[in-house]
Amino acid sequence: MNTFDQNRLIELARAVLKTESEAIMRLDQRIDDSFVRACRFILACSGRTVVIGMGKSGHIGGKLAATLASTGTPSFFVHPGEASHGDLGMITSGDVVIALSNSGETDEVIALLPMIKRLEIPLIAFTGNRNSTLAREASVVIDVSVDKEACPLGLAPTASTTATLAMGDALAIALLEARGFSSDDFALAHPGGTLGRRLLLHVADIMHTGDAIPVVTGETLLADTLVEMSAKGLGTTAVVDNQHKVCGIYTDGDLRRTLDRDIDIKRTMVAEVISGHCKTITADKLAAEALAMMEHYKINALLVVDEDNNLVGILNMHDLLRARVV
Numbered sequence: 001m002n003t004f005d006q007n008r009l010i011e012l013a014r015a016v017l018k019t020e021s022e023a024i025m026r027l028d029q030r031i032d033d034s035f036v037r038a039c040r041f042i043l044a045c046s047g048r049t050v051v052i053g054m055g056k057s058g059h060i061g062g063k064l065a066a067t068l069a070s071t072g073t074p075s076f077f078v079h080p081g082e083a084s085h086g087d088l089g090m091i092t093s094g095d096v097v098i099a100l101s102n103s104g105e106t107d108e109v110i111a112l113l114p115m116i117k118r119l120e121i122p123l124i125a126f127t128g129n130r131n132s133t134l135a136r137e138a139s140v141v142i143d144v145s146v147d148k149e150a151c152p153l154g155l156a157p158t159a160s161t162t163a164t165l166a167m168g169d170a171l172a173i174a175l176l177e178a179r180g181f182s183s184d185d186f187a188l189a190h191p192g193g194t195l196g197r198r199l200l201l202h203v204a205d206i207m208h209t210g211d212a213i214p215v216v217t218g219e220t221l222l223a224d225t226l227v228e229m230s231a232k233g234l235g236t237t238a239v240v241d242n243q244h245k246v247c248g249i250y251t252d253g254d255l256r257r258t259l260d261r262d263i264d265i266k267r268t269m270v271a272e273v274i275s276g277h278c279k280t281i282t283a284d285k286l287a288a289e290a291l292a293m294m295e296h297y298k299i300n301a302l303l304v305v306d307e308d309n310n311l312v313g314i315l316n317m318h319d320l321l322r323a324r325v326v
Contacts, residue, residue, distance in 0.1 A: 016158065019150040023159040024166045030143045031170065037140045039174055041122040042073060047094030049075040052083065054108050056157040057100040057164065064098070064168035071172050072181035080108035088115055098124045102144070102160045104132020113137050126164050142167060203290050204283035206323045207304050207313035208234065215240055215311060218247050218271030222258065225250055225270045236301045238311050239274055245309045248274040251301065280305045283312060287325045290315055 042049055049068055053061035061077050068075035078090055091097065097116055101109050104127040116123050117137070125138035128145035135141045144167050150158035214232035216225050218239055229237045229250070236251040250270055258265070258273050280303045281290050290302055294317055304313035 012152070016150040019148065020159045020162045023146040023163045026146075027144070027163055027167055027170075030167075034140050034142060035171070035174075038124045038142060038171065039178060041096050041124060041139065042171075042175060043178055045094065045096045045122075047074075047092055047096075049073055049096050049098060050091050051075060051077045051098045051100070052080050052109060052112065053077075053100035054080050054106050056161050057102060057106070060161050060164050060168065061098070061100045063165065064100075064172070067169060067172045068175070071176040072179045073172065073175050080106070080112055083108075083112055088112065091116070091119065091121070093119050093121060095119075096122045096124065098126065099134060099138070100126045100164055101132070101134050102128040102157065102164070104129040104134035106134075109134060126167060128160055128163075142171075201287040201323055201325060202283065203281055203285050203287055203302075203304055203313070203315055206287060206319045206325075207283065207315045208232075208319070209313045213238060213311065213314050216250075216270060217242065218269060218274075220270050222263070222265035222268050222270055222273065226255065226265065229255075234301065234314065234316055236314070236316070238303050238314060239270055240311050244311055246278070246280060246303055246305055246311050247271070249278040249301065249303055250274050278303060280309070281315070282306065287315075287320060287323060291320050291325055294320075 049065070051061040051065040051068075052058075058077075058079060065075045065077040076090070078088075083091075099109050099112075104125065110133050113123070113134070122139040123137065125134045125141045126144050127134050127138075127141065128143070129135060130141055130143060130145075144160065144163045146159040146163050148154060149156060149160060150162075212232065214228050214234055214237035216228050216237055216239055218241060220228075220239075225237060229235065229252075236249060238246060239248045239250055241247050248271075250273070254274065258268075261273075263273065279293060279297055279299060281293060283304050283306075293302060294300065301314060301316040303311060304315060306312050
């Protein structure tokens with residue numbers, strides 16, 4: 001590939017991004033009463049939000065339905081071609097329909113309009129043609145028109161599908177906020193993914209407890225402290241007082257610093273070499289919060305305490321890795 005070809009590829013790619021970003025920016029002026037009415041139709045819906053679209057609009061519609069469903073608006077996608085052959089039965093009188101068609105004249109979509117009208121349910125049109133059949137029959141029209149496609153031929157749906165996708169996201173997030181949809185709600189809708197694990201998993205779910213906790217008192221000799229650290233295999237140990245309240249933590253890094261000081265580990269108590277300050281967390285906190293603390297303070301372990309500073313567990317970075325919180 002010669003230099004000219006490389007430059008031309010870069011030029012074309014940048015032109016596409018410029019065209020599509022400009023198309024999205026123009027949508028800002030179309031967030032108006034029609035957008036609000038569309039939101040109100042969906043918020044008042046007692047059934048499901050059904051999204052329909054053909055071709056590239058169908059792909060965007062599938063994504064819109066998935067985004068709505070995962071952000072608190074029960075939704076699913078119906079292929080217009082299949083709807084004419086039985087799948088129309090998936091749409092009921094309590095639903096709302098969002099129809100996507102840039103031209104507003106897609107045959108498979110237009111063919112469904114009489115049945116949607118018969119059900120007397122709201123029809124929200126995402127179209128680039130406000131004078132189309134779809135726009136005339138819709139309860140509310142969301143204008144997603146673009147000045148031009150990013151395709152040099154002006155044929156392939158590019159800027160138009162990007163604009164529709166962006167407007168769909170705007171609708172979904174507006175509805176999310178209106179419903180008071182929380183991070184906990186989001187986690188419940190994503191229990192199997194990384195997002196769900198980060199939002200649902202608590203420190204109590206993955207921390208080491210009971211005999212698995214490496215723990216010594218401040219009067220324990222360093223030599224015996226190292227035995228405890230090795231036995232429990234976490235590279236650290238909690239240091240507590242006689243009431244089991246946390247006094248500090250002793251880590252592999254502390255050990256290296258201790259040896260640099262030429263200290264006799266058989267005669268020195270661990271209380272003499274630990275810092276009295278260590279980071280702790282409670283068991284009810286999210287594992288993601290524990291991760292954030294470790295990253296912020298550049299540490300590999302956290303002691304888990306109750307409200308009275310009693311030691312109840314220990315958590316390290318490997319635990320977070322195994323739980324796939326990281």
